[in-house]
Amino acid sequence: xxxxxxxxxxxxxxxxxxxxxxxxxxxxxxxxxxxxxxxxxxxxxxxxxxxxxxxxxxxxxxxxxxxxxxxxxxxxxxxxxxxxxxxxxxxxxxxxxxxxxxxxxxxxxxxxxxxxxxxxxxxxxxxxxxxxxxxxxxxxxxxxxxxxxxxxxxxxxxxxxxxxxxxxxxxxxxxxxxxxxxxxxxxxxxxxxxxxxxxxxxxxxxxxxxxxxxxxxxxxxxxxxxxxxxxxxxxxxxxxxxxxxxxxxxxxxxxxxxxxxxxxxxxxxxxxxxxxxxxxxxxxxxxxxxxxxxxxxxxxxxxxxxxxxxxxxxxxxxxxxxxxxxxxxxxxxxxxxxxxxxxxxxxxxxxxxxxxxxxxxxxxxxxxxxxxxxxxxxxxxxxxxxxxxxxxxxxxxxxxxxxxxxxxxxxxxxxxxxxxxxxxxxxxx
Ligand SMILES: Cc1ncc(COP(=O)(O)O)c(C=O)c1O
Numbered sequence: 001x002x003x004x005x006x007x008x009x010x011x012x013x014x015x016x017x018x019x020x021x022x023x024x025x026x027x028x029x030x031x032x033x034x035x036x037x038x039x040x041x042x043x044x045x046x047x048x049x050x051x052x053x054x055x056x057x058x059x060x061x062x063x064x065x066x067x068x069x070x071x072x073x074x075x076x077x078x079x080x081x082x083x084x085x086x087x088x089x090x091x092x093x094x095x096x097x098x099x100x101x102x103x104x105x106x107x108x109x110x111x112x113x114x115x116x117x118x119x120x121x122x123x124x125x126x127x128x129x130x131x132x133x134x135x136x137x138x139x140x141x142x143x144x145x146x147x148x149x150x151x152x153x154x155x156x157x158x159x160x161x162x163x164x165x166x167x168x169x170x171x172x173x174x175x176x177x178x179x180x181x182x183x184x185x186x187x188x189x190x191x192x193x194x195x196x197x198x199x200x201x202x203x204x205x206x207x208x209x210x211x212x213x214x215x216x217x218x219x220x221x222x223x224x225x226x227x228x229x230x231x232x233x234x235x236x237x238x239x240x241x242x243x244x245x246x247x248x249x250x251x252x253x254x255x256x257x258x259x260x261x262x263x264x265x266x267x268x269x270x271x272x273x274x275x276x277x278x279x280x281x282x283x284x285x286x287x288x289x290x291x292x293x294x295x296x297x298x299x300x301x302x303x304x305x306x307x308x309x310x311x312x313x314x315x316x317x318x319x320x321x322x323x324x325x326x327x328x329x330x331x332x333x334x335x336x337x338x339x340x341x342x343x344x345x346x347x348x349x350x351x352x353x354x355x356x357x358x359x360x361x362x363x364x365x366x367x368x369x370x371x372x373x374x375x376x377x378x379x380x381x382x383x384x385x386x387x388x389x390x391x392x393x394x395x396x397x398x399x400x401x402x403x404x405x406x407x408x409x410x411x412x413x414x415x416x417x418x419x420x421x422x423x424x425x426x427x428x429x
Contacts, residue, residue, distance in 0.1 A: 016145055045388070046363055052251045052306065054255070058291055062288035078271045079107020083290050088100070090293050091229070104264050109278065111260075114258050116146075117273045121266075128172060129150055130150075131180045132182070134188060157183060157185070157196060179209055183227065189333050191330050197236065214243050220304050237262050241267065243259065257285060317392035325337070338351060349367050
């Protein structure tokens with residue numbers, strides 16, 4: 001053919017994409033998909049994707065607002081004023097924090113989008129960000145995509161962790177620009193008390209570094225624990241912002257609504273980037289979110305109780321398996337150390353692959369969240385209590401060589417089902 005060549009045509013994607021770290025969950029996701037295609041009912045406790053329904057009254061408001069053609073136009077990229085005002089009211093009601101809805105609140109398309117674009121807004125090539133290890137992967141990927149470099153510091157929730165961060169701030173030149181915090185933590189489910197943030201703010205001021213707290217699990221708390229907001233710390237608004245989300249507390253993960261609140265310069269920088277990149281969220285979603293924030297406190301509380309009950313079932317079962325597990329007081333996860341006899345010399349990625357293959361249970365290998373996650377797995381509370389018990393029986397059968405428990409017929413017939421909704425066994429909210 002004229003002009004033809006034997007050399008394959010190459011697509012040179014940007015160096016931005018090439019500098020992303022390898023995606024360590026890829027093999028696991030492939031195996032899960034293969035097993036499902038082969039008809040296995042994999043009990044998936046790997047993803048932190050809520051399975052319970054969004055509040056009815058919020059869904060109804062969405063439908064009503066969607067019928068109003070005035071809501072079909074482009075919206076505002078920073079979010080509707082009434083939604084930003086409702087976020088400020090909630091911060092005041094729950095945490096005693098004063099926020100100016102015009103300058104200190106921006107609506108994001110989920111907190112993940114907001115976080116990623118804030119990295120783009122704050123970082124230039126070669127800027128450095130301190131991130132705990134293990135970490136929620138986007139805390140690393142978004143920095144890399146924005147051209148920044150990550151310095152990993154062994155995660156903690158105490159003075160020793162802040163001292164490790166201080167060591168980096170004191171010794172690295174040029175000095176890091178941002179420190180990422182995330183309490184209640186994903187994946188480690190660690191929590192903090194207000195004193196931790198006071199010390200973090202003092203550190204930020206001393207070294208001129210900015211703080212970002214990812215507060216995605218701030219309202220998923222158990223046993224009477226109330227996760228403190230970073231923004232309730234005196235001086236926090238001078239040095240940082242906090243991300244929150246509708247995804248977890250309101251079971252609205254697919255709706256993609258999050259918020260970035262706090263320091264007005266950082267909020268403005270994010271708003272500027274968003275002004276160029278998007279036209280704001282579909283207005284009916286924002287209108288329904290206003291109602292959720294205004295009337296959803298009881299719903300959020302009830303959903304936490306659902307997770308707490310699942311946590312109790314899971315922790316008890318893992319202990320019976322012979323694992324060392326701390327009972328988390330917040331988040332959607334149990335971060336469990338795999339018993340050495342079960343790990344059998346493998347890393348957690350291979351262990352998780354074996355668990356899918358032989359026990360038909362998926363968990364997230366700790367190694368996927370960083371070097372310091374090795375030896376642990378993250379188990380998400382995203383199946384109902386019956387299915388969690390079933391998963392534990394299957395793990396026991398495989399790991400401890402016990403007889404496989406007979407599955408209830410409703411589960412035994414399920415082909416490739418992944419959620420309790422699919423089993424027809426709806427959770428109590
Ligand atoms: C720590 C953390 N931050 C942010 C997110 C993303 O939340 P959103 O749905 O608001 O983008 C998640 C989701 O799993 C998360 O675990």
